[in-house]
Amino acid sequence: MRRFQCPKCENEVHFDNRQCVVCTTQFGYLPSADKMLALSGGNDETYPCENRNVIGCNWLCEGVTNLNQCLSCRHTTKLPDLSVSENLRQFTLLERAKRQLFYSIMKFRLPLYRSTESAEGYLHFELLGDEIDSEGEIERVMTGHKQGRITINIAEADDATREKIRKAHGEPYRTLIGHFRHEIAHFYWDKLVAGKQSIDEFRAIFGDERADYSDALKVYYKKSAPHGWSKSFVSAYATAHPWEDFAETWAHYFHMISGLETAYAYGISPQPVKDSAPYMVLISDPFDVIDLRILVDHWVTLTVAMNEMNRSIGNFDYYPFVLSDSIFRKLKFVHDLIGAHTKN
Numbered sequence: 001m002r003r004f005q006c007p008k009c010e011n012e013v014h015f016d017n018r019q020c021v022v023c024t025t026q027f028g029y030l031p032s033a034d035k036m037l038a039l040s041g042g043n044d045e046t047y048p049c050e051n052r053n054v055i056g057c058n059w060l061c062e063g064v065t066n067l068n069q070c071l072s073c074r075h076t077t078k079l080p081d082l083s084v085s086e087n088l089r090q091f092t093l094l095e096r097a098k099r100q101l102f103y104s105i106m107k108f109r110l111p112l113y114r115s116t117e118s119a120e121g122y123l124h125f126e127l128l129g130d131e132i133d134s135e136g137e138i139e140r141v142m143t144g145h146k147q148g149r150i151t152i153n154i155a156e157a158d159d160a161t162r163e164k165i166r167k168a169h170g171e172p173y174r175t176l177i178g179h180f181r182h183e184i185a186h187f188y189w190d191k192l193v194a195g196k197q198s199i200d201e202f203r204a205i206f207g208d209e210r211a212d213y214s215d216a217l218k219v220y221y222k223k224s225a226p227h228g229w230s231k232s233f234v235s236a237y238a239t240a241h242p243w244e245d246f247a248e249t250w251a252h253y254f255h256m257i258s259g260l261e262t263a264y265a266y267g268i269s270p271q272p273v274k275d276s277a278p279y280m281v282l283i284s285d286p287f288d289v290i291d292l293r294i295l296v297d298h299w300v301t302l303t304v305a306m307n308e309m310n311r312s313i314g315n316f317d318y319y320p321f322v323l324s325d326s327i328f329r330k331l332k333f334v335h336d337l338i339g340a341h342t343k344n
């Protein structure tokens with residue numbers, strides 16, 4: 001994430017802020033301009049998202065449209081019953097993570113395939129909670145993707161629930177933003193890989209996705225990941241099926257680029273311990289770098305330092321992964337795929 005400034009006093013403000021703590025100016029984030037603008041800035045072109053006072057959405061809408069919601073909020077097509085206060089809290093946290101997701105989508109210039117006629121086939125989100133049916137049975141909401149529709153069980157926004165699942169599945173990066181990044185990968189796989197030229201390369205790297213999906217998941221949940229999985233996969237869950245491997249790699253790639261963008265914004269550039277090793281020059285725009293090797297080299301150096309930072313205060317490692325050659329090939333597939341659609 002990059003850094004932002006208050007449009008009035010230039011004090012540092014953050015991506016989710018709505019008001020400057022120094023001069024009390026109310027502002028909002030305009031995605032097309034990638035900057036914070038004052039609400040009473042004397043322009044009629046922009047106006048706050050209608051969710052601003054509901055869930056603290058700080059994004060702005062623009063232009064003469066009848067859209068009352070910002071780019072991120074209007075991609076949520078179903079939401080839980082907000083008269084339940086716990087639902088409102090969870091919805092707020094999910095939408096916050098989703099704005100971060102849309103920030104990356106915009107930076108990568110990935111298409112949204114938006115159509116005004118129907119929701120079918122374009123990226124949209126249903127953020128729903130489990131319900132009790134008329135027979136008193138719990139109807140569980142499964143987090144997942146189908147033809148552009150991404151369903152997230154809002155209980156994931158509950159820290160205790162998510163932590164329980166995270167531990168049970170051995171997933172160091174089970175977070176809300178991680179879920180969003182993972183689920184959109186399935187959508188982009190459908191759009192950019194299925195039936196396209198890249199399918200052969202995909203199968204050579206990730207395996208054949210025609211293997212029965214539900215059988216594969218059943219096996220995974222019964223037997224867990226094979227021994228030594230971390231040499232070739234970014235997570236245990238990635239071993240379940242080539243689609244899940246792709247989605248986990250895609251999410252990991254988003255984490256890496258986002259982390260590199262933050263490092264640049266704050267001028268964090270750890271140097272090699274050996275004087276003779278090349279000096280690390282910060283990458284100003286990791287979204288636009290063509291050579292993945294440059295990104296990965298920076299990322300590895302940075303994460304070693306970040307791990308030491310965390311250890312120095314007794315925390316878990318920031319980045320408990322090793323990027324093997326086989327994982328590099330997978331990341332490169334994602335990197336080239338996004339680049340082919342956006343960097344020209």
Ligand SMILES: [Zn+2]
Pocket residue numbers: 006007008009010011020021022023024025
């Ligand atoms: Zn200010």
Ligand SMILES: [Zn+2]
Pocket residue numbers: 049050051052057058059069070071072073074
């Ligand atoms: Zn909004």
Ligand SMILES: [Zn+2]
Pocket residue numbers: 182183186243244247
């Ligand atoms: Zn998945």
